[in-house]
Amino acid sequence: MSLAAVALAFAASALLIAAAGKNPFVAYGALLQGSFGSWDRIAVGLNKATPYLLAGVGVTLCFRARVINIGGEGQIALGGLAATWVALKFPQAPIVVLPALSLGAGALAGALWAGLAAAIRLRRGVHEVLVTLLLNFVGVLIVSEVLQGDLGETGAGFPQSPLLARAAWLPRLVPRTDLHVGIVLAAIMVVMAHVALWRTPFGFRVRVLGASPSAAAYAGISPARTFVSVMLLSGALAGTAGAVEVLGVHYRLIEGFATGFGFNAVAIALLAALNPIAVLPAGLFFGFLETGALAMQRAVGVPSPLVAVIQGLTMVFVLSAMGLTAGRERA
Amino acid sequence: MPDAFVEFLSAAVRIATPLLFAALGGILSERAGVFAVGLEGMMLAGAFTGVVATYGTGMVAVGLLASVAGGMLLAAVVATATTRFRADQMVTGLAVNILALGLTSYLLRGFGARGEAPIIRVTTLPPLPVPWLGDLPVAGPVLFRQPLLTYGAVALTVGMFVFLVRTRPGLTLRAVGENPTAVFAVGGNPVRVRVAAVLAGGALAGLGGAVLSLQQVGTFTDGMTHGRGYLALAAIIVGRWMPGGALVGCLVFGAADALQLRVQALRLPVSSYVIQMLPYVVSLAVLAGLGRTARLPAAIGVPFVRERR
Numbered sequence: 001m002s003l004a005a006v007a008l009a010f011a012a013s014a015l016l017i018a019a020a021g022k023n024p025f026v027a028y029g030a031l032l033q034g035s036f037g038s039w040d041r042i043a044v045g046l047n048k049a050t051p052y053l054l055a056g057v058g059v060t061l062c063f064r065a066r067v068i069n070i071g072g073e074g075q076i077a078l079g080g081l082a083a084t085w086v087a088l089k090f091p092q093a094p095i096v097v098l099p100a101l102s103l104g105a106g107a108l109a110g111a112l113w114a115g116l117a118a119a120i121r122l123r124r125g126v127h128e129v130l131v132t133l134l135l136n137f138v139g140v141l142i143v144s145e146v147l148q149g150d151l152g153e154t155g156a157g158f159p160q161s162p163l164l165a166r167a168a169w170l171p172r173l174v175p176r177t178d179l180h181v182g183i184v185l186a187a188i189m190v191v192m193a194h195v196a197l198w199r200t201p202f203g204f205r206v207r208v209l210g211a212s213p214s215a216a217a218y219a220g221i222s223p224a225r226t227f228v229s230v231m232l233l234s235g236a237l238a239g240t241a242g243a244v245e246v247l248g249v250h251y252r253l254i255e256g257f258a259t260g261f262g263f264n265a266v267a268i269a270l271l272a273a274l275n276p277i278a279v280l281p282a283g284l285f286f287g288f289l290e291t292g293a294l295a296m297q298r299a300v301g302v303p304s305p306l307v308a309v310i311q312g313l314t315m316v317f318v319l320s321a322m323g324l325t326a327g328r329e330r331a
Numbered sequence: 332m333p334d335a336f337v338e339f340l341s342a343a344v345r346i347a348t349p350l351l352f353a354a355l356g357g358i359l360s361e362r363a364g365v366f367a368v369g370l371e372g373m374m375l376a377g378a379f380t381g382v383v384a385t386y387g388t389g390m391v392a393v394g395l396l397a398s399v400a401g402g403m404l405l406a407a408v409v410a411t412a413t414t415r416f417r418a419d420q421m422v423t424g425l426a427v428n429i430l431a432l433g434l435t436s437y438l439l440r441g442f443g444a445r446g447e448a449p450i451i452r453v454t455t456l457p458p459l460p461v462p463w464l465g466d467l468p469v470a471g472p473v474l475f476r477q478p479l480l481t482y483g484a485v486a487l488t489v490g491m492f493v494f495l496v497r498t499r500p501g502l503t504l505r506a507v508g509e510n511p512t513a514v515f516a517v518g519g520n521p522v523r524v525r526v527a528a529v530l531a532g533g534a535l536a537g538l539g540g541a542v543l544s545l546q547q548v549g550t551f552t553d554g555m556t557h558g559r560g561y562l563a564l565a566a567i568i569v570g571r572w573m574p575g576g577a578l579v580g581c582l583v584f585g586a587a588d589a590l591q592l593r594v595q596a597l598r599l600p601v602s603s604y605v606i607q608m609l610p611y612v613v614s615l616a617v618l619a620g621l622g623r624t625a626r627l628p629a630a631i632g633v634p635f636v637r638e639r640r
Contacts, residue, residue, distance in 0.1 A: 020441045068421055124619040127627075129368075129421055130568060131618075133561055137611045145604040266425060303440035305553075308433025315426030316408060320416035323634070 001325075002271050002282070005317035009310045016309065017302055027302045034295020035288040041295070043179035047249055049287025051076065051241035051258065053186035055265035056272070056279045057193045058234030063274050064197065065206040065230045066213070071117055071132025072238045072262025074139025075110040079239025080246040081143050082109030084151060084161050084253040087168035087246075098168045103185075103243045110239015111232045113139055118231040122224055128231075136262065147255055159255035170248035180248035186283075189237060193276035206230060238262065267315045273322070286311065335597075339589050340473045344481060347578075347585030349374065349542040351484040353563035354570070354577040355491050356402075356535030362495065362572060363528030364508040364521075364630045368424025369409045370536045371560025372431030376401040377537025378544035379435040382551040385453045394453070395541055402537020403530050405431055410529040414522050417634035428560070436553045448553070455549040456480065480542045487535070491574040504528055508628035511635040521635045536560070565614035571621075572628065584610040 014024035035045055055072045062069040083106035087098060117131045146152075147159040170180040197203035205226050209216040216223060241261065246253055268286055272278035289311070293304040353374050357367035380401030385394030405427050412418040440448050459482070461475040495501040504524055506514045511521035543559070544551050562584055569583075570576025591606040593599075599606075 016437065070421075070425065120615065120619055124622045126615075126618045126622070130565070131615065134565060134611045134615050137558060137561070138608050138615075141604050141608045141611075145602055148602060148604065260429075263425060263429060266422065267429065270422060303437050305433045305436035305440070308429055309437055310433075312426050312428075312430025312433055315429065316412055316418070316423065319418035319423050319426060320412045323412070323417035323419065326417065 001321050002273060002278075002318055005271075005314050005321060006285070008317050009313035012313055013306055013310050016306065020302065022300060022302050027296055027300050030296040030299040030302075031289075031292040033292075034299070035292030037295070039174075040177060041291060043174065043177040045284070045288040045291045046179055046183045047287075048291050049284045050180075050182040050186045050248070051245045051261055052264055052268055052286050053183075053279060053283035054189055054241035054244065055234075055238045055261060056268035056283050057186075057190050057276050058237030059265045059269035060272060060274050060276050060279055061193060061197065061206060062230045062234045063269055064210045065226055066210045067227055067230050068127075068129045069114065069117070069132050069231060069234055070129060070262065070266055071114060071135050071139075071235070072241075072265045073258070073260075074132075074136040074262070075113045075235045075238035076242035076245075076258045076261050077139045077143045078113050079106035079110040079242030080253055080257060081146060081151075081242075082106050082239065083243035083246050084164065087164045088151065088161065091165040091167065093167065095167045098165075099170055099247055102168055102247055103240060106239045106243025106246075107236040108239065110242065111236040114231045114235025114238070115228070118228050122227070140256075143253070144255055147253065151253060153252075161253040164247070164251050168247060169251055170244065178249075180244075182244040182248045185240075185244065187280065189240075190276055190280050193279075197276055202229065238265070241265075264311070267311055270315055270318050270322075273318075335593075337469055337472050339586075339593060340469075341476070342589040342592070343582060343586040344473055344477060345547070345585070346588045347581040348477075348481045348484050348546070349539040350559055350563045350566055350581040350584055351488065351578060352480075352539030352542060353536045353560055354566045354581055355484075355487055355574060356532035356539070357563055357567045358491065358495075358532075358572055358574060358577060359504070359528045359535070360532035361567060361631060362508045362628055363504050363525045364511065364628055364633070364635075365409070365413055365525055365529050366420040366424060366632055367532060367536075367564060367567070368421050369405060369427040369560075370424075370532075370539075370563050371556055371558065372424075372428035373402040373405045373533045373536035374540035374543070374556045374560045374563075375428075375431045375435055375554065376405045377540030378555055379439065379540070379551050380537070381541035382451055382453055382544045383438075385545060386451045391456065391545060394545055395538065398537045398541035398545075399534045400537070402533040402535070402540065404533075406530050406533020406536075409533070410526045413529070413634065414525050417636070420632050432554055435551070439551060439553070450550060452550050453545065456546040478546050480538070480546050483538075484542075485578075488574045488578050495574070505628070507635075508630055511630050515635070515637065525635070536563075539563070562610060562614075565611070565618075569614055569617045569621075580614075583613060587613065 017024040017027050083102040086102045086105040117135050120126055120131045121128045151161045153160055153162045173179045173181050205221045209226050242258055268282045271282040289307050293307040296302050297304040353370045357370050360367040377398035381394045381398030384397030385391055409427055412423045413420050456478040458476050458478050464475040465471045507521045507524045514521050566577050566580030569580040587609040591603050594603045
C-alpha cells in the first residue's frame, strides 16, 4: 500500500518535472545519484534520516494509541536546546560522558514539553492536536529567544550558539565520513519500539486503546495513564532527535535547525502504516530523498522543493488508502 | 490619543485581516464537520496564485480570482481525501500544508532560470479612505482608512453570521457538523454539503493568502504564511466557532503581532520573541480556560458513511 502511494507520488511529480520542460527520468536519475552515488552521499543520507527515525518512531507509538501528538517540532527544538546547554555548561566532562549527558538532557526536555501538553489535555480537556500545535510555536520561539540572549554567539551575525567543545560531539561511526553514531541509536530505538509494541503489556495497552477505547475501558486499561506514557515517550524520542542533530551534525545550536522535522516524522509514521519496524525504511526514504534533491537541483536544475511535493502527495495517498480500508472493515 | 497608539491599532486591524479570512473559511469547514488544519496550505496557495496572476495580467481582480482558485484547489484535495476516501482529517490537513509549501516553492522556481527563485513584485493594494468617516479621530484611521480587503473581511464576518444563524443552507451546514445521519434521513446529502463547505472554506483561506501577498507584502516568498493558518485555527476555537468570536480572536492576535513589531520603538523591557509567543500562549490560556465548555461540532472528524440496509 505504502509502496503504491510512493510510486503514485513519484508519477504525479514526474508530470510537474515534464511541465517545467525537463526530462523526469533524467531528473530522477540525478536524484538517485545524489542519494546513493558515493559513500559520502550515503553517509549524509543516513545522518539526515537519523532524527526522522527517532521522532517518527515516537509518533508511531502515539498514533497507535490514537494520540495525535503533532508537537514534534517544538519537542525537537527544545531537545536541541537542552543538549546544547549541557554541552556548553560542562565542557570539562570526560569524553564519553558529555555526549551521553547532553543526549539525556535533550530527551528530558522533549519529554517535559510533551508532558506539559499532556497535562493541559488531561486537566483542561483541550484536544492534544491543538495543544501540541500551539506549543510548537512557543518551543521554537524559546530557542530563538535563548539564542538572542544567554546561549547566542556574540558577533556571529546569525542566531546561533558558539561551537561546542569537541568532547561533546557524537563520535564518527566510519572514519573520514560524516556518518555519526546517531543512526545506530536510532536503529536500536526502532527495534525497541517494535518489541515494546508487540511483546510487552505496555504495547498491548497501547494497541487496545488505539483499536477500541471501549474495549480498553472494559479491560481495565487506564486511558489517562497510557496517554501520558506515550506522550512522554514520544517527547523523549523527539528531544533525542533534536540533540542528535545538534551533537552529530552542526556541533552548535542554530535557529531553525530542525524546521519541518516534526511534521516529517508524522509523514514517516503514516508511511510506515504505524508499524515501528517499518519506520526504518520510511525514515531512510525521506532522508535519502532530501539529500538527493539538492543534488538533483544542481545537476539538472529541477528545484529541490519538489521533494516536499512528493512527501505531501505520498501522505495524501497513504491516508486515502488507510481511510478506504478502515471504511471497508467497518462496513 | 497619541498618534503612535492609533497607528498601532490600525496595524493590528491590518494584520488581523488575513487571519480573519482564513478563520471564516475554517468556520465553514469545521461547522460542516471537517477539521480545517489545511488552512495554512490553502492560504499559501492563494498567496502564490494571487501574486502570479496579478503579475501576469496586471489586473488585481484576476489575481484575487486566482487566489480563490488556488485555495479551492487544495481544498479539493482535502475534500476528496476526507469524504470520498474517508482519510483522517487532521493529518490530511497537515499533508496538504506540506504539499502546498513544496508546490508553491517548486512552481515559483519554475519561473526563474536555473532553478532559482525569481522576485516577482506587484504594487500592494492602497488604503481606500471612506469619505467623511475616514476623517473621524481614532476610528477614522483605525477602521475607515484601510485597504479594500480589510473592509471585505469585516463585511464577510457579518455575512457569515447571518448565513450560519439565519438561513436554511446555514442551518443544514451546521446540522451536517452535528448529526449528518439526521440530515441524510430528511433527504439531505451530507457528503455534498461537506464538500461544498470545504471548497468555500478553501476559497476564503485563499483570499486570506491574497491579503498577505497582494495587500501587505507585494510579492511571494517561500512559506510566507509562517503559521498564520494555524493561528486562524486557534482563533476559530477561541471564538467558539462563531464569526464574531473569531473576529475578536483575530484582533487579539493582530494586536500581539503589531506590538511585537514595535518593541524596539516603544523601548519595551521584553524581547520581540517573547511577544511573538503571546498569541500562542494566549490561545492556550483561553482554550484551557474554556476547558470542556469549548464544545466541538459533534460530528467533526467522523467521516459520514451511509448505513446499509
